Amino acid sequence: MTARAMPGVSAEKSARAGCAVVALRGELDVCSAADGLSALNAPAAAGARVVVDLAELAFMDCYSLNQLMAVRAQARRAGGDLVLAGPQPIVLRLLVLCDVVSHGLVFASVDEAASGAGSAPAALVMSGAAGGAAASLAGAGIVSSALFRGGAAMRHARMLTGLITAAGRKRHDGAGAH
Numbered sequence: 001m002t003a004r005a006m007p008g009v010s011a012e013k014s015a016r017a018g019c020a021v022v023a024l025r026g027e028l029d030v031c032s033a034a035d036g037l038s039a040l041n042a043p044a045a046a047g048a049r050v051v052v053d054l055a056e057l058a059f060m061d062c063y064s065l066n067q068l069m070a071v072r073a074q075a076r077r078a079g080g081d082l083v084l085a086g087p088q089p090i091v092l093r094l095l096v097l098c099d100v101v102s103h104g105l106v107f108a109s110v111d112e113a114a115s116g117a118g119s120a121p122a123a124l125v126m127s128g129a130a131g132g133a134a135a136s137l138a139g140a141g142i143v144s145s146a147l148f149r150g151g152a153a154m155r156h157a158r159m160l161t162g163l164i165t166a167a168g169r170k171r172h173d174g175a176g177a178h
Helices: 033-045 062-077 089-097 110-115 120-127 129-139 152-173
Strands: 009-016 019-028 049-060 081-085
Touching (some): 049 062, 049 089, 062 081, 062 089
Parallel strands (some): 019 049
Antiparallel strands (some): 009 019
16 A cells, blocks of 8 residues: 555745735645644734735635634734735635635735735626635535625634634544544
8 A cells, every 4th residue: 555645735935016925835724734824924923914825725624714814813913914815716615605705805816915906805706706606605505695694604614613623633632543
């Protein structure tokens, strides 16, 4: 039997238009979030505007999104900010369900995020990305269109994040190992 490497995430830092740009590649989940997001900590703590390029991120779970928003809070406390750019459809679905798109944190491209030009949700809707993700989720019967109203999506995401965090801790601590 051949051992196969677990999917993970890699991060590559660069700078553009006075912003720290961190490109995430691979899959960001409860097992890879700490390593994958570590590249964001220094620029966030320094108060930089951090643009997270999601163009090559194939997957992100609720736990990782929660950790990403914690880094954003750190950047904002330090006088900077953290925004997201160019998410793949599967990642965009999570961002829509968790109401991140409507808060102006998600841009269609790194260039738009770095320049801060325009409204992030408007740019995504114009590109069809956010509206398409929301419509496809509701149209496929995955979620009710009512879920997008009244913050219910965020409450559900927080509950799922709590469950995922608990499961990750249990796995990490060795509890449940037989």
